[in-house]
Amino acid sequence: MPELRQSIAQHYHERTKYDPQLLASKNKELDWSKQPVPFKEYKIGSAYDLKPYIQEESEAFANNPEALWWQRLSRLLFCSYGLTAKMPSMGSAVYLRAAPSAGGLYPAEMYVVSRGTPLLPPGLYNYQCRTHSLMHYWESDVWQKLQEACFWHPALESTQLAIIITAVFYRSAWRYEDRAYRRVFLDAGHLLGNIELASAVSNYRPHLIGGFVDEAVNELLYIDVQQEGAIAVLPLADLLDIKQNLPTGRTTLPSAKETNYPQIPDGELLTYFHHCTEIQSGTTGKLNLPEVKQEKSLEDKYNFPFCEKIPTATQPIDWAEKLEGLEVTILKRRSTRAYSGDDLTFDELKALLDFTYQPQNYVDQGFDNSTDYFDLNLIETFIAVSGVTGLEAGCYYYAPKAQELRQIRFKNFRRELHFLCLGQELGRDAAAVVFHTADLKSAVAQYGDRVYRYLHMDAGHLGQKLNLAAIRLNLGVSGIGGFFDDQVNEVLGIPADEAALYITTLGRLR
Structure with missing residues (x-):
């Protein structure tokens, strides 16, 4: 019998391996005139300045519950992805953030979705790290759409805020080409680590959701899918509100396994592969995915008898x-x-x-x-x-x-x-x-x-x-x-x- 063809994930991994014999010949000069800007700008929207809350000690707001709420959110966002240093570089400046990024390219964007709180009206917000502010660029209630896109995940039932992480792929692909897909998700992992730990500092509990209908979340955010894609959703449970202290629910969902892919030219592999990893909604609107058998072993994988x-x-x-x-x-x-x-x-x-x-x-x-x-x-x-x-x-x-x-x-x-x-x-x-x-x-x-x-x-x-x-x-x-x-x-x-x-x-x- 002929050997079964590799999935697109295995094919991508093999195609993007660095080989000592080939790497030197593939190295090319970077076109610095095309270096992408690692920030997103919105021409229209209302800005919520978070700087005053990060500059004060908590004691300064001891008798001001509203200011304390803002300070917690301000600390969470700043410790997750805020600007922490400015370094001169080639006649310009490089801004370093709380989360590390390969080549200082920062492909991730952070969005906040509000269900509607007394202090943060419903809608969509982009975290503007350069000014440490939230840009309210869409004022309608989109929470139900988020729930639908996440298959009514239980962590979205009583929470009021959610963070959505997206990737702007060209920011990394400009330098790392097709292998950038690996680095984009490693960088996103750095950011998820920071969100987890910054939440402990600010009394939130993030619930990680990796299984959602990609197209629906992208449309909800009004992003250009040729440049950017949603990669993680994190409802934020407020630990100071007992109603939001929920069980975690399912973090992962599977996608299809693609083996019937064409010859893909270099430079197009990243985009093609990303679309193959997306979860599609079924024609009936119901979840149309294969079953997953999670393997929860109580033993560690490698246990050779000769090992000390x-x-x-x-x-x-x-x-x-x-x-x-x-x-x-x-x-x-x-x-x-x-x-x-x-x-x-x-x-x-x-x-x-x-x-x-x-x-x-x-x-x-x-x-x-x-x-x-x-x-x-x-x-x-x-x-x-x-x-x-x-x-x-x-x-x-x-x-x-x-x-x-x-x-x-x-x-x-x-x-x-x-x-x-x-x-x-x-x-x-x-x-x-x-x-x-x-x-x-x-x-x-x-x-x-x-x-x-x-x-x-x-x-x-x-x-x-x-x-x-x-x-x-x-x-x-x-x-x-x-x-x-x-x-x-x-x-x-x-x-x-x-x-x-x-x-x-x-x-x-x-």
């Missing part, structure tokens, strides 16, 4: 009273540009893993112990250790359920890490390099081609948790979305079906 098993349970990171340390960390976060090459301690590595993967250990500090991801059962974590005191150099599998490291390769891989990170010194000089991977074929079988979005947003979300934990411990950290894919599998010693999604480097600051 090293416990990673540790003391939780202290984020200070009222999570003040978290807010400061979010706003001062920067990606590290160079490492010293010095070792981390094993206690530091354990603390990073604890914060990223063990939310139950942080409930007492005010964090949610059931953080929404799309499906973490699909994500695997490997760590290449080059310099961690008390830990032998080599490659390890991190088993989050068992809370232990399992050594699978016995070698210092600094030279190989330097190479597979496209020759970046970050790979060579890092003390440890964290890899997030997934069995793409199995994931597609479970969720269809849309799973490619889910995988990369979850990987980016985990990467952002690692980012902030490292900054809190005064360590260096930097995410890498560009790498030689097949060489990752060779270094880790994992099957070819395991797709590399994201790399996070960790080390001492130079």
Whole structure:
């Protein structure tokens, strides 16, 4: 029998792998005159200025409930995606935001949908990060349309606000071409991580929705679908209003699995693939999707008999009273540009893993112990250790359920890490390099081609948790979305079906 054709998600992943033999020949000069502006402007609308509320301490509004409400929303948006620095660049300026983005291109946009509160009239708002304001550009009530587009998700029943994340694809594709689709969703994952943590600071609980009718949400927002597309919906439960404290509901829905695709030219693959990942409404208006059998294993995936098993349970990171340390960390976060090459301690590595993967250990500090991801059962974590005191150099599998490291390769891989990170010194000089991977074929079988979005947003979300934990411990950290894919599998010693999604480097600051 002939072998079944790959799905479009697998085809896209193979097509966008970096190959050492081909990358140099494909490199081309960027046309800086066509660099996209990473901000959206609205010519018509009413602006709600949020700056006064971010500049004052909470105590200043102690007797003013309305001002306190505005301050909470202001803090949530600012800590999620606000401008935190202005850097000179080529005679102009680059604005850095609370969430990291590959190449500083910031493809994500944040919208707020209001059901209609005493302080925020119903309609659509775009978060204008340059002015830290909300632009009210559509004043009609659209909440029921949002509910319909999200298949009447229970998290939208009693909530009053929702955030919708969109991607403006050209902002990343200008530089990274078709592979930009990966980076767009990694960046969106960073933003989702910030929204989760900023919500803890401001007494909200975001409920992540990845399954919605794409066309309906795009139409609701009045966006140009040739340039932009909705990628996540997050109803915001106000934890100070008991009526909004809802069960989470379903986060993920599957899409179709596309195998009957044509020859797609370079430069058109990203757009074609995105449309293949969309959920379509049925002709009767009902949900027309395949069933999903979620695999909730109680065991971690890799458990080789020869593996030494090293416990990673540790003391939780202290984020200070009222999570003040978290807010400061979010706003001062920067990606590290160079490492010293010095070792981390094993206690530091354990603390990073604890914060990223063990939310139950942080409930007492005010964090949610059931953080929404799309499906973490699909994500695997490997760590290449080059310099961690008390830990032998080599490659390890991190088993989050068992809370232990399992050594699978016995070698210092600094030279190989330097190479597979496209020759970046970050790979060579890092003390440890964290890899997030997934069995793409199995994931597609479970969720269809849309799973490619889910995988990369979850990987980016985990990467952002690692980012902030490292900054809190005064360590260096930097995410890498560009790498030689097949060489990752060779270094880790994992099957070819395991797709590399994201790399996070960790080390001492130079």
